[in-house]
Amino acid sequence: MSSSRSLDAARVGQWVRHVRTERGFTLDVLGQACGLPPSQLSMIENGLREPRVSVLGRIADALGTDIPTLTRSDAPSERAHLELELARLQASPVAERLGIPRLDVRRSVPDDVLRTVVALHGALGQQVREASATQAAGRLAMIALRLEGQAQDNYLEAVEDRAAELMASVERPPGPLTHHTVSRLAEHLGYRLVHADDLPASTRTVTDREHGVIYLPPAATPGAHGLRSLSLQALAHRVLEHREPTDYADFLRQRIEITAFAAACLIPRDTAVPFLRDAKGRRDIALEDLRDAYGVTHEAAAHRFTSLATKFLDIPVHFLRVRRSGAIVKGYENDGIAFPVATDGGIVGQVVCAKWAARTAFVHRNRSREHYQYTDTPTGTFWCSVQTGTSEDEFSITLGTPFAHARWFRGRETGVRRTSTCPDPTCCRRPEPELVRRWHDSAWPSAKLGEHVLAPLPTGRFPGVDDGEVYRFLESHAQAWD
Incomplete structure (x- = not known):
């Protein structure tokens, strides 16, 4: 039984016990009334067995209530709420990672002790989240x-x-x-x-x-x-x-x-793979066709293609989303291309070579069609298809593959070819000597600095989300469904 289902079963058990004790029934009396052995009822009340709907209906009838009452999402009492919350916390990966011993909650455990243990679990979980919610950890x-x-x-x-x-x-x-x-x-x-x-x-x-x-x-x-x-x-x-x-x-x-x-729902595997295999057989794979056939964005089509290309078409690929500045927003590769990499191994924020298709596409911009280019690099020659776009900032979407696999794609006949020797600084990063001499002592730019660079990562239950704002939103809308 999954953790969520275990908690649901525990909540049902809490309500069965709550209503039973309100009625003054013992387990034996309830068992005789609904035709179930007291041992089975005890397992249900303790959340160790999830009752079928038919069994729950028999219990509800014997207690003079209905199934919705026994399956309410809230807890029947503060004590029940504490027990359910502790069960949730003890089943969490945080508790497992920290090796916290489980507390077997018996009726003899006082409410204030239970309340303290729940609070300690919550505080430890928050400490773990805050420790991991740093720019470096992220x-x-x-x-x-x-x-x-x-x-x-x-x-x-x-x-x-x-x-x-x-x-x-x-x-x-x-x-x-x-x-x-x-x-x-x-x-x-x-x-x-x-x-x-x-x-x-x-x-x-x-x-x-x-x-x-x-x-x-x-x-x-x-x-x-x-x-x-x-x-x-x-x-x-x-x-x-x-x-x-x-x-x-x-x-x-x-x-x-x-x-x-x-992506797997919008571009289903069962239809997309035959579609792409047919295009490969015709040597006419084109992202624009995949995009239009499934009514998705060009970026969604490119990213989806990367998840199917190697597995089903035996084509290694790389994917990039790059800002107008050349900074990588996201990237993926299994074709041997060498992305610029930071000392920690990260690629986000790294600037790609100015001669790569991801950046030359901004110069040879044509929003009605893709930009195709071959690029000779120190790790091999790659063919790329690039589409540019604009949201909050200009960006380009690149799908690329090694030269040997370009034969499967539309646009392979392009005559555009560039040579990149990056990370050699003389390729595109070092300005011409005469420009250095002319402007070195006069230039004083003011750099952009996004607030995310200095801000810590959010430490709420869900990173980046204001919990209070969400709870107030749900409360304001709940009356429509209650």
Whole structure:
């Protein structure tokens, strides 16, 4: 039984015991009334057995109540709440990592002792989160996850399988995944999708698990064009049985998994692989075709292609999102290209060579088509397809592959070719000597410094989210469902 299901069973058991004692029933009396042995009832009350609906119905009838009363999401008393909270905390990865001995909660344990133990568990968990929520820890976590993804060819099989199972649960029309089908997927999982114009500023979505509601930004909100993806990512937490992240690394891993899950639903493996294999057979693979066939962004198509290319097409690839300045926002490679790397192994924020296609595309800009280029580098020659765009800043999306595999792609006939000798500073980083002489003593620029550079990482339950803001939002909307 999973941790969440164990806690649900414990909560049901608390309500059964609460109503039974209110009625003045012993376990023997209740057992005779509902036809169950007292030992089985004791296991149910202690959360050691999750009763079937039919069994729970018999217990409810014998107690003169109903199933909704015995399955309420709150606790029947402060004592019950403390016991459930301690069970949740003791089952957390933080407690396991710290090696905290479990406390077997008996009725003889006083409430004030239980309250103190719960508070200590909470304080220790907060200390662990704060210790891991630093720029250095976050960066190291990102590096480790990038290397892990590289080792798996960016293909998360377990996530792919769960996405395929969900997609098979509903009939879907041909063509891009529609908002209506996404809503049906949500209903299949017991959720409804609701657009809210007062969504907390620190959130992309908010899920009310008690009432089965996923709150999304309004469709007309700038930047809300990816509502299908946002909805699927929110559902992914439920499908993948995510628990509250214990640290920033766990939070990042969950983000990677829900992003992969949404992509696997929007561009399903069962149709995308034949689509791409057919294109490869014609030597005409093009991201624009994948993008248009599934109604997704160019970046989503590029990133999804990386997760399928090596596993199913035997094509090694690299992917980059780069700012106009040349700084890497995100990147992936398993084709041997050498990204610029910091001393700690990180690539985010590193500046790519000015001669790479990711940057020359800004000069040879054509928003109606992709920019193609061959680049000779110290680690080999790579063919790249690049599309530029603008959000808060100009950026480029690059999909590349070694020269030997360019033959499978549209745009391979390009005559554009550059030579990069980076990290040799004479390639593009060192200014011409005459410019140095002319401006060295006169130039005094004021550098941009994002506030995130100096700020610590957020230390709430979910990094970057204002807990109080979320709780107030849910409270204001809960009356619509109660």
